[in-house]
Amino acid sequence: MELITKDLLINVLFILLPVLLMQMFYLLKYIYRLKKLKESWFLFFPLISMILCMLFPFSLGSGLTWDLRSVPFLLGMLYGGPKYRVCLLSLLLMVRYLIGGTGFYISACTFGTMAILTTFLSSYYLKLNLKHKLVLSGLLVFVLTFITFVASIQIAEVNLTASMWIQYFVINVVGMLIATALWEVIQMNFEVLQKLMKAEKLEVVSNLAASISHEVRNPLTTSRGFMQLSYEGDIPPETKEHILISIQELDRATEIINDYLTFAKPAPEQKENIIIYEEIHHVINLLTPLANMNNVKIGLRIEKNEGHYILGERKKLEQALVNIVKNGIESMHDGGKLEVGIDYCPHILRINIRDQGKGMTRKQIDRLGEPYFTTKEKGTGLGMMVSFSIIQGMGGKITVKSEIEKGTCFSIEFPIANV
Ligand code: ADP
Numbered sequence: 191m192e193l194i195t196k197d198l199l200i201n202v203l204f205i206l207l208p209v210l211l212m213q214m215f216y217l218l219k220y221i222y223r224l225k226k227l228k229e230s231w232f233l234f235f236p237l238i239s240m241i242l243c244m245l246f247p248f249s250l251g252s253g254l255t256w257d258l259r260s261v262p263f264l265l266g267m268l269y270g271g272p273k274y275r276v277c278l279l280s281l282l283l284m285v286r287y288l289i290g291g292t293g294f295y296i297s298a299c300t301f302g303t304m305a306i307l308t309t310f311l312s313s314y315y316l317k318l319n320l321k322h323k324l325v326l327s328g329l330l331v332f333v334l335t336f337i338t339f340v341a342s343i344q345i346a347e348v349n350l351t352a353s354m355w356i357q358y359f360v361i362n363v364v365g366m367l368i369a370t371a372l373w374e375v376i377q378m379n380f381e382v383l384q385k386l387m388k389a390e391k392l393e394v395v396s397n398l399a400a401s402i403s404h405e406v407r408n409p410l411t412t413s414r415g416f417m418q419l420s421y422e423g424d425i426p427p428e429t430k431e432h433i434l435i436s437i438q439e440l441d442r443a444t445e446i447i448n449d450y451l452t453f454a455k456p457a458p459e460q461k462e463n464i465i466i467y468e469e470i471h472h473v474i475n476l477l478t479p480l481a482n483m484n485n486v487k488i489g490l491r492i493e494k495n496e497g498h499y500i501l502g503e504r505k506k507l508e509q510a511l512v513n514i515v516k517n518g519i520e521s522m523h524d525g526g527k528l529e530v531g532i533d534y535c536p537h538i539l540r541i542n543i544r545d546q547g548k549g550m551t552r553k554q555i556d557r558l559g560e561p562y563f564t565t566k567e568k569g570t571g572l573g574m575m576v577s578f579s580i581i582q583g584m585g586g587k588i589t590v591k592s593e594i595e596k597g598t599c600f601s602i603e604f605p606i607a608n609v
């Protein structure tokens with residue numbers, strides 16, 4: 191192995207070590223709930239990596255050095271804020287100036303340009319998924335090393351063998367890809383930890399809600415009983431009508447509570463025959479209060495068809511449908527209509543859930559089901575992921591059609607079990 195690779199691999203170590211230290215910091219922060227450890231501190235790690243890389247470079251002669259500083263530099267530029275970028279660039283230039291040689295001017299031009307470019311790219315970059323982030327960061331590091339490389343030849347007129355620059359490119363690009371992937375994985379771990387803590391709280395709340403619903407059901411039943419008695423008594427027809435409406439409303443409230451209780455209660459994991467239209471009724475009952483709150487009318491277009499059922503876990507299917515219907519309701523900020531229908535084909539049953547909400551772009555549809563993809567301020571980005579995995583697990587297929595500002599239609603197809 192030539193010396194350049196050895197030197198550059200030491201640089202790779204300087205990049206990986208701080209990233210792994212960062213992972214340790216995250217864990218420490220969350221296991222021991224160290225609130226004092228601020229997230230912004232983690233941005234020190236690219237700084238440390240960059241300085242270490244610059245202090246242990248491969249020397250090309252005539253005042254030029256090659257190292258992997260572009261990797262932590264780009265990471266910092268892409269993930270950090272404006273102040274941080276200025277700080278990173280100034281530090282790089284300062285250290286490079288102290289090292290001396292013509293390389294300083296080359297660095298000033300190349301890294302200065304890159305800093306401006308990444309400032310514009312950063313917000314776009316942060317919205318990409320992992321694959322596209324890897325492509326973009328790989329491309330950026332390639333461009334940066336390419337400019338450095340051309341500058342080394344043109345300005346400093348050093349002689350480079352092909353093997354040297356190939357090693358330089360490959361190690362830079364691979365280093366960047368590994369560092370980006372690790373950085374992303376670490377951040378994702380951290381998010382999962384945070385979500386887990388939230389989920390713990392949610393579980394307590396949902397248990398509480400279940401017990402409260404249980405308590406509410408009893409007075410409802412009692413009131414209904416007395417109303418029924420009054421209804422049967424000798425009273426004027428007008429009052430009778432009022433009482434009838436009250437009874438109907440009480441029945442609806444009880445039904446919602448019952449549905450909520452069956453939804454919230456844990457169920458054994460076993461496959462059973464599910465009659466879809468019943469499940470949909472449960473789900474709609476459960477979500478009608480939410481729909482009313484959002485001024486959304488729910489239209490049902492389902493025929494009773496007890497002859498057809500599908501195979502799967504009832505609770506899970508309910509959860510999947512709840513997530514989809516809830517998204518539909520939430521997408522209509524100014525109210526609207528949500529239609530739920532079932533089509534029975536010879537071997538397939540199709541559930542259509544159509545809203546008149548804000549719709550999604552092609553890109554958003556592609557990202558649907560990706561963990562943590564959300565466009566809502568308080569969204570979790572987990573609902574669709576759960577729904578997709580449940581439906582696929584039952585042998586179902588989801589198709590999404592959407593138009594911006596017009597609405598979205600989710601079609602879910604299941605094989606009918608008894609044909
Ligand atoms: P959350 O609802 O917490 O944001 P989801 O996984 O349920 O997470 O949904 C992910 C994202 O998909 C939403 O933030 C939203 O942008 C988009 N989405 C899902 N369903 C719809 C819909 N019916 N209309 C418009 N956008 C939707």
Ligand code: MG
Pocket residue numbers: 513516517573574
């Ligand atoms: Mg949702």
